[in-house]
Amino acid sequence: MTAPTDAGVDRALAALPAAKRELARILLAARRPVPARPARRSGAGPVPATALQARLLRREQHVRPGTSTGTGSHAIRLAGRLDHGRLREALTGVLARHEALRSRISDSPDGRGPQLTVDDAPCLRLTRTDLKNRTAAARREAVRHQITESATTALSLDTGRTSWFRLLTLAPDEHVLILASHLALFDGWSSGVFLTDLAAGYRDGPETLAPPELQFTDYADWQRHWLASPDGAAELTRRRAEFAGIPPAPPAPGGFERGHLPVRLDRGPGSALAAGLALGAAEGATPFMTLVAALAVVLARLDGRTDVVVGTPSAGRFAAQLEGAVGQFTTVVPIRIDLSGNPSFTGLLHRTRAAVADALSHQRLPVDELFTSGTQPYRVLFALHNYPAVPFGLPGIEVSQLPGPPARHLELYSPDPAATFACIGLVERDGEIGGTAEFNRRATASEDVTALLTGVENVLRRAAASPAAPGITL
Incomplete structure (x- = not known):
């Protein structure tokens, strides 16, 4: 006997009464092995929200009702004759291409938890502002104000108002396009996907924008099923056991209040950073691995420990089919580094290289499932971003990018932002390494974050x- 095809299963499910249809889907899914990587889901309808999305929805509903849990903002300057109609059609085409941009997240009335629902038709929210008659100084101030205001726009998961566009006309041949997007549905990688699709839709027409190979909803549906499968549950248990002996990071008594600090590490000839990265490269370590090793030394000295955990935000797109989709795939990968035995820096580099490789092999595990409330073992997040x-x-x-307001990532990356005192996000560009340190004012001060980074450079200088000298942690 041959197995029924997916089309046959769908027809059989459609013939069932609505009350029994979802139960039949669950029973069928339970009989199928869950693949190790996401695949296109069968059927339609709502899917379970990811663990991160469920946390952000709870915060939006109960901790900060009436406000957005996180808004990302991107701005670009367009110099040249812009066809407003083509731009509007291209924007609508991108919304139609990506299910994440047409999604809402709300609690299921039947108690199944937060559900991700995709609207059939895209809804373009676009505000146009004419600034042509203002002075040059007034135009600059208006652009700055609009970019800042965009980053604080209150978006809403349960209503589906998760994106908002602003088009500012500075002159007949000069515009600024600003996108505000809810961080529950749009990550840093998504900005590149979005801009690539927008350019293609404007150039070739929105009808050329075929859906990506996998949608974010395929990933979300897979994640919940995989976590509940024997393979997913076993990996989660093993990974939790690896951090069982690490005490949880204590939350700051005053809770959480965001602060920002610009960061730049000197990579010029003869600098400690240049010498340290050259040493790391000679030992087969990437710049990220080398910097994490030096950061672990500083944290070990501060805490008086020989076991350090550093959290790093990871793109989470562990399958190539996910790279062309808009969505919030980011997760935090905890890296446990062993500094016992007074190692040399080269010895620590080898340990760190193995620890980073092992940690990144577990990107499938969402940090909100790995560490339940009050158990996260890291208090510092560190990233060296490599967005394409x-x-x-x-x-x-x-087209040129405009600088935006500082990132708002601590609440996104940490199950308990009060337990994380700093998130250092760096980018390597034009021979320099720089970025922003976001920190919790209730837990630390800007000068402490600066001292942390100065300590990293001092470790690299000594290394x-x-x-090969032992005792780098002393």
């Missing part, structure tokens, strides 16, 4: 001078 460069080009238009 996006050659965003429009016919006859010169470059005596890479």
Whole structure:
């Protein structure tokens, strides 16, 4: 006897009464092995929200009702004759291409928890503002104000108002396009996907924008099923056991209040950073691994421990089919580093290299499932971002990125932001390494974050001078 095809199963399910249809789907899914990687889901309808989305929805509903749990903002300058109609059609086409941009998240009335529902038709929210008659100084101030205001726009998961666009006209041939997006549905990688699709839709027409190979809803549906499967449950149990002996990071008594600090590490010739990264490369370590090793030394000295955990935000797109989708795939990967036995820096590099590789192999595990409330073992987050460069080009238009307000990632990346005192996000660009340190004012001060980074450079300076000398942590 041959197994029924997916089309046959769908027809059989459709013939059932509505009350029994979902139960039949659950029973069928339970009989199928859950693949180790996401695949296109069968059927339609709502899917369970991811663990991160469920946390953000709870915070939006109960901790900060009436406000958005996180808004990301991106701004680009468009120099050249812009066809407003084509831009509007391209924006609508991108919303139609990605299910995440047409989604809402709300609690299920039948107690199944937060559900991700996709609207059939895209809803473009676009505000146009004409600034042509203002002075140059007034235009600059208006652009700055609009970018800042966009980053604080209160978006809403349960109503589906999760994106908002602003088009500012500075002159007939000069515009600024600003996107506000809810961080529960749009991560840093998504900005590159979005801009690439927008350029293609503007250039070739929105009808050319075929759906991505996998949608974010495919991933969300897979994640819940995989976590409940024997394989997912076993990996979760094993990974939790690896951190069982690490005490949880204590929350700051005053809770959480965001602060920001610009960060720049000197990578010039003869600098400690340049020497340290060269040493790391000679030992087969990436710049990220080398910096994490130095950061672990500083944290070990501060805490008086030989076991350090550093959290790093990971893109979470562990399957190639996910790279072309808009969505919130990011998770935090905890890296446990062993500094016992007074190692040399080269010895610590080898340990860190193995620890990073092992940690990144567990990107499938969402941090909100790995560490339940009050159990996260890290208090510092560190990232060296490597988002792919996006050659965003429009016919006859010169495009450039505009700097936006500081990131708001601590609440996104940490199950308990009060237990994380700093999130250091760096980007390597044009021979320099710099970015932003977001920190909890209730737990630390800006000068303490600066001292932390100065300590990293001092460790690298000492390591470059005596890479094989034992006792780098002393």
